Amino acid sequence: MIEVKGLHKSYGGFEAVKDVSFQVAPGTVFGFIGPNGAGKTTTIRMLSTLLEPTAGTALVDGHCVVNYPERVRQIIGYMPDRFGVYEGIQVWEYLEFFAAAYKLPRGRRRAIAEEVMELTDLTPLKEKLVSELSKGMRQRLCLAKTLIHDPKVLILDEPAAGLDPRARIEFRALLVELSRMGKTVFISSHILTELSGICQEVGIIEQGQILACGSVESIARALSPSRRVRIRVLRGAAEAVEWLKKRPEVLEAAADGETVRATLQGGEEVVPEIVKYLAGLDVPIAGLEQEHHNLETLFMQITKGAVA
Ligand SMILES: Nc1ncnc2c1ncn2[C@@H]1O[C@H](COP(=O)(O)OP(=O)(O)OP(=O)(O)O)[C@@H](O)[C@H]1O
Ligand SMILES: [Mg+2]
Structure with a gap:
């Protein structure tokens, strides 16, 4: 579903991503793990068509991110590491706004917003103003927005950062549910233990290079x-x-x-x-x-x- 081959990104003379290759099979949860500055966000932004690679290729569902960015954008739901939300509107309005932005049929927008609110446990907060939401609630709202066009592939950049322990557990459960619904999930984190339980595969990146890739068990076996x-x-x-x-x-x-x-x-x-x-x-x-x-x-x- 995602195929990355020899991906490079340079900022001026600095190479943030160096020859990164990996594959994510359809329907799997893939954890992209690495410390600060490893190149996770840079890679994710290239996958999400927001940043052009210096070299190499990335395909999402067979579509090249450079040549067919519009096609890729319809397939993916991207949740950035930092996001702003419109403050002065209610939760349901916010989601219906994005349903309109994705040009979903007018008559279906309300039902779709209700569905994603149900999935992300936002239904009790639907009348709340976005400005009144806590950080964890905003995180869920951002994920709900990411799901609004029913994307096949979710690309989530540290979605669990800043969540309390209970919210993290609930978030993991939600990812498992989305995976069961057939979605491919690409998710980044600093912490291997946080994702190992729900990821079929992980890629470990540091200083722009992939150090290990595969199931946690196979990586462990190769090392010891x-x-x-x-x-x-x-x-x-x-x-x-x-x-x-x-x-x-x-x-x-x-x-x-x-x-x-x-x-x-x-x-x-x-x-x-x-x-x-x-x-x-x-x-x-x-x-x-x-x-x-x-x-x-x-x-x-x-x-x-x-x-x-
Ligand atoms: N716009 C930019 N211009 C110059 N250098 C950049 C730019 N964006 C990122 N970098 C550099 O590229 C490297 C990788 O950054 P990136 O944001 O991809 O790391 P990350 O793995 O997402 O880190 P974090 O865990 O802190 O989010 C870092 O050394 C960073 O300083
Ligand atoms: Mg980052």
Whole structure:
């Protein structure tokens, strides 16, 4: 749905985006993660047809952002990182105004505004003046506006910045719902943990370059090919450890009461192999758990001075 190849953007002599490539499949939620100044907004503005690339191509639903900007604008809903809203009108008026701006049929505008208010939980606030809304409410209004023309692709630049913890959770739930409705969601954030739960894929950018791209699990695996497992046995933990140490894929193993902790190298397939091996040795396994990668550590590992 989004295809970016060799994208560059220079501001004068400064290259803010350097050879960025990635793909976002239809219907997925893609997290674009990076620290301040990484080039997220610059990339997003190029995808949204607001900024012309210095080099490279970006296609949205097959349409080139440079050659067919009008076509792309109909397909995307773009929510900028900073936005102004007209203050002196009510929430419903604001949305109907944008329904008109998108030239939606006059007779349908009210119903469409009602639908997006329902989706974004703005219905109870529909009569409020925009000037009376809190920051979080404005954020929702901006998202509602982004949805008014029923775009296939949502491009959201740090939409959750400044929201309180409950609002963030609700916002994530809303993104999941939009994804279920079949929309492709491209969303930026500074924080990997904030998005990892809802993104099928992430791209990590720093100093204008993509450092890693793919599912969080595949990135984690590429960085640390070992995995840690905890196996709870009914008896014989010490013997199980001795047997495990004989296996080439077991880097280390130790018993902790009735729990065996082991570090394994290799893909996911080594886990059932180890279970089969232990079961064959008559070790009664009561449970097995894989320790999850610590996402913050992962993020720090990827971005720690990796680019000169
Ligand atoms: N109009 C501009 N002129 C010159 N340099 C710019 C301009 N816009 C952005 N930059 C520079 O490009 C780099 C990338 O900025 P960008 O806004 O894309 O980063 P970002 O990843 O969105 O950061 P943040 O997380 O702070 O929003 C920064 O070094 C910034 O100073
Ligand atoms: Mg930005």
